[in-house]
Amino acid sequence: MGNCKRNCCARWWGSKTTSSTKLLLFMVPLIVVAGLVSVLGTSNTSNWVFIANRPFPWSSSVDLSSSMEVSDSSGKQREGVVDIRSRAVVAVDAHDKEEKAISDDTLLNHSLSPIQTVQQLNISEDTLNVSKIWPTIAPMNEPFLPLTTPRRERKFSILDRTEAGLLQARAAIREAKNENETADPDYVPVGPMYWNPKAFHRSYLEMEKQFKVFVYEEGEPPVYHNGPCKSIYAMEGNFMHAIEMNNQFRTKDPEKAHVFFLPFSVAMMVQFVYVRDSHDFSPIRKTVTDYIDLISGRYPYWNRSLGADHFMLACHDWGPETSFSVPNLYKNSIRVLCNANTSEGFNPAKDVSFPEINLQTGRIHGFVGGPSASKRPFLAFFAGGVHGPIRPVLLEHWENKDEDMKVHQYLPKGVSYYEMLRKSKFCLCPSGYEVASPRLVEAIYTGCVPVLISEHYVPPFSDVLNWKAFSVEVSVKDIPNLKKILMSISPRQFIRMQRRVGLIRRHFEVHSPPQRFDVFHMILHSVWLRRLNFRLHDDQ
Numbered sequence: 454m455g456n457c458k459r460n461c462c463a464r465w466w467g468s469k470t471t472s473s474t475k476l477l478l479f480m481v482p483l484i485v486v487a488g489l490v491s492v493l494g495t496s497n498t499s500n501w502v503f504i505a506n507r508p509f510p511w512s513s514s515v516d517l518s519s520s521m522e523v524s525d526s527s528g529k530q531r532e533g534v535v536d537i538r539s540r541a542v543v544a545v546d547a548h549d550k551e552e553k554a555i556s557d558d559t560l561l562n563h564s565l566s567p568i569q570t571v572q573q574l575n576i577s578e579d580t581l582n583v584s585k586i587w588p589t590i591a592p593m594n595e596p597f598l599p600l601t602t603p604r605r606e607r608k609f610s611i612l613d614r615t616e617a618g619l620l621q622a623r624a625a626i627r628e629a630k631n632e633n634e635t636a637d638p639d640y641v642p643v644g645p646m647y648w649n650p651k652a653f654h655r656s657y658l659e660m661e662k663q664f665k666v667f668v669y670e671e672g673e674p675p676v677y678h679n680g681p682c683k684s685i686y687a688m689e690g691n692f693m694h695a696i697e698m699n700n701q702f703r704t705k706d707p708e709k710a711h712v713f714f715l716p717f718s719v720a721m722m723v724q725f726v727y728v729r730d731s732h733d734f735s736p737i738r739k740t741v742t743d744y745i746d747l748i749s750g751r752y753p754y755w756n757r758s759l760g761a762d763h764f765m766l767a768c769h770d771w772g773p774e775t776s777f778s779v780p781n782l783y784k785n786s787i788r789v790l791c792n793a794n795t796s797e798g799f800n801p802a803k804d805v806s807f808p809e810i811n812l813q814t815g816r817i818h819g820f821v822g823g824p825s826a827s828k829r830p831f832l833a834f835f836a837g838g839v840h841g842p843i844r845p846v847l848l849e850h851w852e853n854k855d856e857d858m859k860v861h862q863y864l865p866k867g868v869s870y871y872e873m874l875r876k877s878k879f880c881l882c883p884s885g886y887e888v889a890s891p892r893l894v895e896a897i898y899t900g901c902v903p904v905l906i907s908e909h910y911v912p913p914f915s916d917v918l919n920w921k922a923f924s925v926e927v928s929v930k931d932i933p934n935l936k937k938i939l940m941s942i943s944p945r946q947f948i949r950m951q952r953r954v955g956l957i958r959r960h961f962e963v964h965s966p967p968q969r970f971d972v973f974h975m976i977l978h979s980v981w982l983r984r985l986n987f988r989l990h991d992d993q
């Protein structure tokens with residue numbers, strides 16, 4: 454596996470903690486910002502207020518106007534405890550309108566807990582169809598912090614200003630639904646591939662306008678500020694590289710940041726920290742724990758949100774396991790994971806499904822594009838090892854069983870994998886050892902309609918994309934009927950799906966430097982959406 458230093462980085466950025474140390478223990482100053490519309494919460498005595506369970510800002514069916522920012526209305530808010538992952542919801546008077554909340558917010562007497570609070574917002578529902586996923590997530594019962602805290606007077610801070618920007622973004626996204634399309638020189642999302650193309654576009658533009666990411670400078674390569682840029686874990690290095698080199702979204706001033714990036718690579722830890730074949734996870738666990746201790750000791754940001762505005766990423770199968778090292782990292786932080794397995798605690802409302810892209814050469818050049826339906830003689834194609842629980846079933850039923858179904862463990866000599874993708878109408882993407890499969894993106898690149906065969910998997914960008922419009926989902930128990938299911942899709946429907954695959958392809962393309970609406974920006978947008986979904990309160 455190559456790393457980005459060699460393969461895709463123009464410049465090395467292993468710099469140490471110079472400017473950032475000056476910001477050490479930088480306390481949020483009490484800045485009175487006259488005229489600022491307050492976004493402060495009122496008598497909210499719990500540290501986490503969880504108001505919604507379907508949090509994203511677009512929906513085809515829900516009246517968005519009544520769905521956000523009502524938490525504090527009239528101070529009558531019933532506080533709940535407060536676990537970002539629990540389904541237990543603070544009952545909120547849904548009929549109170551946002552205006553009420555805002556006017557309440559403008560009252561200056563707010564009591565706040567001694568640490569800043571995180572408030573989960575009901576921006577909307579149904580963007581992400583999480584309803585069927587939630588019940589599988591075990592509720593966790595421990596409250597984070599004492600529920601009652603002394604009342605204090607407060608003033609506006611930089612954080613409040615940041616939050617005011619987010620408030621405005623939420624409102625704009627909500628509005629977008631009723632507005633005309635926004636012009637865009639590069640791309641205007643339209644079509645049934647999007648849950649709500651206008652809201653997505655608006656959200657994307659708002660992200661470009663204001664989203665800021667602070668990358669902790671602590672840590673040295675190879676484990677920090679570095680990651681593979683080839684192999685199936687390539688997205689770790691790729692994203693890390695792209696965000697560190699980015700001038701638009703990266704800020705060097707942590708006070709201005711909406712989110713904080715923990716720049717470690719799980720694939721690199723497996724290579725350099727884990728002792729091969731030891732089955733001992735503790736060195737990795739210690740690496741993560743030490744890092745969180747370091748940044749939470751040096752900066753105030755981790756403690757103020759208990760990690761909720763921090764994100765990590767991992768394409769390696771062990772990403773979830775690595776995040777378990779620190780309970781707040783697992784419970785509160787945004788985890789960008791390829792292994793987006795809801796049975797292992799992946800929470801689609803808080804975590805981000807990270808596309809797994811096998812970049813053999815570090816680039817996508819030469820892999821993108823494929824012929825139309827009429828030039829695709831095979832119905833379905835799969836080739837790959839017997840990994841995990843699903844593939845044995847697939848191979849048992851379909852390996853060498855049917856001329857139309859090209860299902861192989863090993864490709865015959867002289868047959869090109871990429872040629873097969875281009876000659877097939879449907880490309881099968883069964884989970885392997887982890888739920889994600891790089892085949893998904895390979896199919897999309899080559900114009901083959903992906904067939905997802907997985908359990909507990911949340912596909913990338915499901916908060917924005919309606920996968921049903923351009924892919925087929927087949928449950929494991931339906932594997933024996935696979936051919937029948939695919940044959941039942943009419944040629945017209947197939948052509949429609951294939952065209953949509955071509956249209957959403959841009960969201961999976963890897964570019965260096967990144968281009969608008971490409972995979973880097975979509976991942977960032979997923980993080981932005983999760984950040985939009987809660988509100989931080991100051992503790993001053």
Ligand SMILES: *[C@@H]1O[C@H](CO)[C@@H](O)[C@H](O)[C@H]1NC(C)=O
Nearest residue numbers: 504505506519520545547575
């Ligand atoms: C928040 O979401 C819940 C669950 O979907 C819903 O029942 C409730 O009405 C929403 N609250 C508001 C204020 O829209």
Ligand SMILES: *[C@@H]1O[C@H](CO)[C@@H](O)[C@H](O)[C@H]1NC(C)=O
Nearest residue numbers: 560561562563604605606607
């Ligand atoms: C604001 O708080 C102060 C002291 O905490 C209290 O005396 C005053 O009455 C409060 N004002 C309002 C409008 O609640």
Ligand SMILES: *[C@@H]1O[C@H](CO)[C@@H](O)[C@H](O)[C@H]1NC(C)=O
Nearest residue numbers: 513579580582583584585919
């Ligand atoms: C959400 O999922 C349910 C059941 O899985 C399905 O009936 C419904 O159509 C989905 N809604 C959206 C918006 O996809």
Ligand SMILES: *[C@@H]1O[C@H](CO)[C@@H](O)[C@H](O)[C@H]1NC(C)=O
Nearest residue numbers: 628629631632633634635636
């Ligand atoms: C939206 O589009 C309609 C029809 O094209 C047009 O009449 C209207 O003026 C547009 N509204 C705005 C705000 O641009």
Ligand SMILES: *[C@@H]1O[C@H](CO)[C@@H](O)[C@H](O)[C@H]1NC(C)=O
Nearest residue numbers: 478749750751752753754756
């Ligand atoms: C954050 O909390 C930890 C543990 O409670 C503490 O050791 C650390 O000093 C705190 N950090 C700051 C900046 O106050």
Ligand SMILES: *[C@@H]1O[C@H](CO)[C@@H](O)[C@H](O)[C@H]1NC(C)=O
Nearest residue numbers: 794796797884885886887888
């Ligand atoms: C997802 O997680 C569950 C629970 O740990 C596990 O049984 C299942 O095998 C995982 N799926 C994959 C494909 O790894």
